[in-house]
Amino acid sequence: MAATSTAEPSAALLAGRPPPRPALFTRRRIRSAAWQTALAVALIAAGYFAHLNVTRNLAASGVAIDFGFLTREAGFDVSEQLVAYTPKDSYARVLFVGFLNTVLLAATTLALATAIGLAIGIASTSRNWLVRNLARIYIELLRNLPKLLILLALYIAMVRGLPLVRAAWTLPGGALLANRGLYLPWPEIPVGTVALSAIAVVWGAATRIWARVVKRHQDATGVRRPLALPAALGLVLATGFASAAGLVEVRWSMPALTGFNITGGAHLTVQFTALWVSLSIYHASQIAEIVRGGIVSVDKGQREAAAALGLRPGRGLRLIVLPQAMRVIVPPLGNQYLNLIKNTSIALAVGYSDLVGVMNTAVNQTFRPVELMLVVMLVFLAINLSIAAALNWFAAWSRPPGKTA
Amino acid sequence: MTDIAPSLLPAADTRPRRPRHVVVREWARANLFDGPVNSLLTLVTVAFLVWFVPIAVRWLVIDAVGIGGDVATCKTSGGACWAFLRAKGDVILTGTYPFDDRWRAQMAAVVTLVTVAVALFWRGGFLSLSALFFAGFLANLVLLSGGVFGLSRIDATRWNGLPLVLFLSVFTMVAALPIGVALALARKSQAVVIRMVAIAWIEAIRGIPMVAVLFAGVFILPLLMPPGWHVSSMISIFVVLTIFHAAYFAEDVRSGLDDFDRGQIEAAYSIGLTHRRTLRLVVLPQALRTALPALTNSIIGGYKDTSLVAIVGLFDLMATSRLATADVEWQAYSLEANIVVGIFYLVTCVAVSERFRRLARIAPTN
CATH class of the missing domain: 1.20.5 (Single alpha-helices involved in coiled-coils or other helix-helix interfaces)
Structure with missing residues (x-):
């Protein structure tokens, strides 16, 4: 009886028994397995031949794949560095210098692009006709230009158009701009780094506690006590008292012309400034479009309800519209951040020593493209994966309770 | 009444x-x-x-x-110098392409532009569209490279400026689109090996910058060839750009597939369509339409980013602009060149994205 039921499933169904499990070897499964095996074999063969060709090609130029060269002396200089570096240092060190330059450029660009993008995005939904249309023009213009064009135009304009160091332009706040770059006032802390970090920690904790108290009070009574003002005041007072007591000394190092060069402050090279500004304004246009889409996606009634409750437009935007828009904004914004980080590699076009730029020089010197490209690719994959993980975490964290998606 | x-x-x-x-x-x-x-x-x-x-x-x-x-x-004068364009327009457009044969490079650019324009308003099927692009591709090769029909042979290193940008961006993306669709489907496949290969391709490419991909084309691809084979950087760049765009297109198409209602597949099976016909007649037309806005973004981005080939030594419009201002006499006028190149990009990008936006709105059947 059991034998006939597997041979004739329809009989089993008619008899009201559960249908038998599908056979292990159907034609479709066999075909699929055959295809997969064929693909796997083809890939292994291709990989083998690729390996063979690479070794033979490299052997023809007298090298073999070997990461040992990373400890050898690099022998070339870089445009700028965040850690001590001389041409006598190793290739590993110069790659690290390039990596830090990439991180610096990416982080500063991320901040500036987000700030400009948010402002332009909000402006493009403004009720003010002039502001709204100017913002739209900005978005459309910059979204449709290649980033390399923006970078090169700005770079050449800066190199040619900016004055010599002798006649540097003074910007508001004491910053200097010349054809050698941007010189910013920079805080110096000769005394009391420890005390200052202690103040920062205590201030951070106090602000958090106060924020909780404010929230609990608001939940209970609906009255919102001030939060930002006391926090700012507290920080100013704490540092003020500490410096009055001589525990902390903060000085602004101002850039100034001494002799033939500008000293003091923080110096951003022309290459860095051009990259920073051009990548920021380029990505700001993309971010602005994302922000605009997010704001538009929030139902108009929400804004009207906020106004009906007596919230001023600014607060309605900040408390009602933006938090809801964030849910639409965050996923594409994350993609945009990943693009931005990858796009820092156009730095090579103006000679800024980022990771890819350093790699390029090293490849030309050592003829070890395989090892160096592998290192660079792994670094970028690692950066990307960590950013993606951070964004996923943020998306989960910012999701309101009770919502699954 | x-x-x-x-x-x-x-x-x-x-x-x-x-x-x-x-x-x-x-x-x-x-x-x-x-x-x-x-x-x-x-x-x-x-x-x-x-x-x-x-x-x-x-x-x-x-x-x-x-x-x-x-x-x-x-x-x-204190203003712009548009006379620069008359003097150096040829250099910006075609770079170091031999002077007497410039018409060929210009024709190639026109052919590509016309091919794209025709394709954007194409009403025929997939096969005839492929034939159109293939014809455009062949015409480009014949015009740029020569060696046939009595045209003198011109080395790929001298394909510069506008024809190069159009040739590389248009035909790599056209080649990448079917690969991208296949990759997206492979990523959804139940076959483990196929899925893994697709995921590795897509994620590895999307994880690294385009400049690094271009360097891989210049440095690594020639090493993969058997000893003695010579691969010009034009071919290398063409291949890696295709691989690059395919990964991005695959993700866009996947977003379209993700939105797809499984009930339709079951309905297609139940009316007796085969697996392959279900894919071709039911799934892909709808998924591609859903993916069209994302694809538009990738296409515009890919078109603009083709300018990055300048970093690995090919002469795109930015590089030829620089070439034009290398002449001491005219070196102060790079901004004029940048403005003209910018306007060209602006016009073409807006035209293409507007057309795609309209296509996404009207229901395409093919």
């Missing part, structure tokens, strides 16, 4: 027409001076425009030397 007809006409406006200046004033009050914040914003913006627009207009038009001027007047 007669008593319904009048109500179909718009009701005549019987209100008295308000004078024009009142309309303008009310519009301005509603759109520009709506509260103190908006009024302030308007004033700041107007101040910016009053400062910026005259400077721009003066530089671009009033103080500029026209296209018929010469370099001597350019040096004394």
Whole structure:
């Protein structure tokens, strides 16, 4: 009886028994397995031949794949560095210098692009006709230009158009701009780094506690006590008292012309400034479009309800519209951040020593493209994966309770 | 019937027409001076425009030397030097392409532009569209490379400027689109090996910058070939760009597949369609339409980013602009070159994205 039921499933169904499990070897499964095996074999063969060709090609130029060269002396200089570096240092060190330059450029660009993008995005939904249309023009213009064009135009304009160091332009706040770059006032802390970090920690904790108290009070009574003002005041007072007591000394190092060069402050090279500004304004246009889409996606009634409750437009935007828009904004914004980080590699076009730029020089010197490209690719994959993980975490964290998606 | 007809006409406006200046004033009050914040914003913006627009207009038009001027007047004028374009336009367009054969490079660019324009309004099927692009590709090769029909042979290193940018961006993306679709399907496949290969391809490419991908094409691809084979950097770049675009297209198509309702597949099976026909007739047309906005973004991005080939030593429009200003006589006018190249990108990008936006709105059947 059991034998006939597997041979004739329809009989089993008619008899009201559960249908038998599908056979292990159907034609479709066999075909699929055959295809997969064929693909796997083809890939292994291709990989083998690729390996063979690479070794033979490299052997023809007298090298073999070997990461040992990373400890050898690099022998070339870089445009700028965040850690001590001389041409006598190793290739590993110069790659690290390039990596830090990439991180610096990416982080500063991320901040500036987000700030400009948010402002332009909000402006493009403004009720003010002039502001709204100017913002739209900005978005459309910059979204449709290649980033390399923006970078090169700005770079050449800066190199040619900016004055010599002798006649540097003074910007508001004491910053200097010349054809050698941007010189910013920079805080110096000769005394009391420890005390200052202690103040920062205590201030951070106090602000958090106060924020909780404010929230609990608001939940209970609906009255919102001030939060930002006391926090700012507290920080100013704490540092003020500490410096009055001589525990902390903060000085602004101002850039100034001494002799033939500008000293003091923080110096951003022309290459860095051009990259920073051009990548920021380029990505700001993309971010602005994302922000605009997010704001538009929030139902108009929400804004009207906020106004009906007596919230001023600014607060309605900040408390009602933006938090809801964030849910639409965050996923594409994350993609945009990943693009931005990858796009820092156009730095090579103006000679800024980022990771890819350093790699390029090293490849030309050592003829070890395989090892160096592998290192660079792994670094970028690692950066990307960590950013993606951070964004996923943020998306989960910012999701309101009770919502699954 | 007669008593319904009048109500179909718009009701005549019987209100008295308000004078024009009142309309303008009310519009301005509603759109520009709506509260103190908006009024302030308007004033700041107007101040910016009053400062910026005259400077721009003066530089671009009033103080500029026209296209018929010469370099001597350019040096004394404070404005743009459009005469530069007459003198160096050829260099910007075709770079180091042999001077007497320039018409071939120009023709190649026109052929590509026409191919794209025709394709954007194509009403035929997939096969004829592929044939169109293949014809455009062959025409480009014949014109640029020569060696047949009595055209002299010209090395790929001298394919510069506009024809290069168009050739690389258009035909790599056309080749990448079917690969991208296949990758997206492979990523959804139940076969482990196929899925893994697709995921590795897509994620590895999307994880690294395009510049690094281009370097891989220049440095690594030739090493993969058997010893003695010579691969020009043009072919390497073409191949890696195709691989690169395919990964991005695959993710866009996947977003379309993700939105797809499984019930339709079951319905297709139940009316007796085979697996392959279900894919071709039911799934892909709808998934591709859903993916069209994302694909548009990738296509525009890929087109703009083709300019990055300049970093690995190919002469795109930015590189030829630099070539044009390498002449000491004209070296001060790179901004003029950048503006013209920028306008070209702006016009083509807007045209293509507008067309795709319209395609996404009307229901495509193919």
